[in-house]
Amino acid sequence: MxxxxxxxxxxxxxxxxxxxxxxxxxxxxxxGPYPSGAPFIFAVQAARLGLKTAAIGxxxxxxxxxxxxxxxxxxxxxxxxxxxxxxxxxxxxxxAYKADGSRDFVFSLGAGGQLSADMLDPExxxxxxxxxxxxxxxxxxxxxxxxxxxxxxxxxxxxxxxSFDPNLRPELLPPQQARVAFAPFIAAADILIPTEEELLHLxxxxxxxxxxxxxxxxxxxxxxxxxxxxxGCSVYTADGRIDAxxxxxxxxxxxxxxxxxxxxxxxxLLEGVTPAEAARLGNACGALTVSAKGPMAGAKGRAEVERxxxxxx
Numbered sequence: 393m394x395x396x397x398x399x400x401x402x403x404x405x406x407x408x409x410x411x412x413x414x415x416x417x418x419x420x421x422x423x424g425p426y427p428s429g430a431p432f433i434f435a436v437q438a439a440r441l442g443l444k445t446a447a448i449g450x451x452x453x454x455x456x457x458x459x460x461x462x463x464x465x466x467x468x469x470x471x472x473x474x475x476x477x478x479x480x481x482x483x484x485x486x487x488a489y490k491a492d493g494s495r496d497f498v499f500s501l502g503a504g505g506q507l508s509a510d511m512l513d514p515e516x517x518x519x520x521x522x523x524x525x526x527x528x529x530x531x532x533x534x535x536x537x538x539x540x541x542x543x544x545x546x547x548x549x550x551x552x553x554x555s556f557d558p559n560l561r562p563e564l565l566p567p568q569q570a571r572v573a574f575a576p577f578i579a580a581a582d583i584l585i586p587t588e589e590e591l592l593h594l595x596x597x598x599x600x601x602x603x604x605x606x607x608x609x610x611x612x613x614x615x616x617x618x619x620x621x622x623x624g625c626s627v628y629t630a631d632g633r634i635d636a637x638x639x640x641x642x643x644x645x646x647x648x649x650x651x652x653x654x655x656x657x658x659x660x661l662l663e664g665v666t667p668a669e670a671a672r673l674g675n676a677c678g679a680l681t682v683s684a685k686g687p688m689a690g691a692k693g694r695a696e697v698e699r700x701x702x703x704x705x
Contacts, residue, residue, distance in 0.1 A: 395445060401525075475506075555658050
């Protein structure tokens with residue numbers, strides 16, 4: 393069965409400190425595991441909004457791998473692209489929260505960082521409507537970058553829209569290297585979802601307006617959503633700029649807010665709504681995500697997201 397949205401990347405679980413200002417280098421309580429990984433958070437949110445969704449990635453043959461796979465099945469995602477690797481543990485992220493809102497991480501990607509060409513099942517690309525990629529995935533390794541290039545070719549060959557969130561991680565790939573590595577994906581993107589900082593890092597334009605002008609000149613039908621966290625986003629098309637305010641939300645766990653924005657925004661565009669309506673849905677998904685502990689816990693279904701939008705007016 394053809395899927396609406398396909399993504400690819402790091403599959404993992406998160407284990408979190410239970411309270412604020414508990415450092416990771418001292419004994420203390422944790423809670424988890426919570427299924428996670430930016431592409432998989434995105435995929436779960438898209439599925440909860442009613443889109444047929446699949447994700448390509450790898451986990452170990454262990455309990456943490458079961459945790460992520462079980463969540464995918466519960467949300468109706470295809471697991472056709474999820475590989476189990478016998479001699480690798482499932483990726484894990486240990487997370488600590490600070491009073492100033494920042495977080496500390498210890499990552500062990502394990503199986504989550506193992507992308508290979510044999511995971512690109514052609515059936516996943518047949519009839520595909522949109523292929524979504526993230527810069528965090530491209531930054532994992534030269535092998536991951538090459539696999540994603542091949543996947544991009546397959547998606548374009550299938551006639552799918554391409555969406556790209558730079559999700560720049562300087563600790564994995566310095567911005568100057570990312571500019572080169574990400575260039576083919578930015579060039580191919582029908583939907584581009586950067587922050588302003590990311591766009592300036594990845595462009596030689598020097599200013600946001602010049603970068604936007606160059607991107608739209610290269611692909612006039614492109615939609616660019618520049619995300620601004622709690623402040624919302626600005627959407628640029630050939631018709632001009634639309635600013636969409638964010639929604640107020642009590643921040644409990646910021647993990648996954650950008651991924652859920654991506655899912656809401658792209659899902660709405662696939663339904664044929666205006667960019668302004670897509671921005672509103674994306675902002676609402678992002679706001680709801682931060683209101684629950686656990687990277688997928690705040691990803692809500694379409695009815696709940698729309699109710700939240702109405703109640704916030």
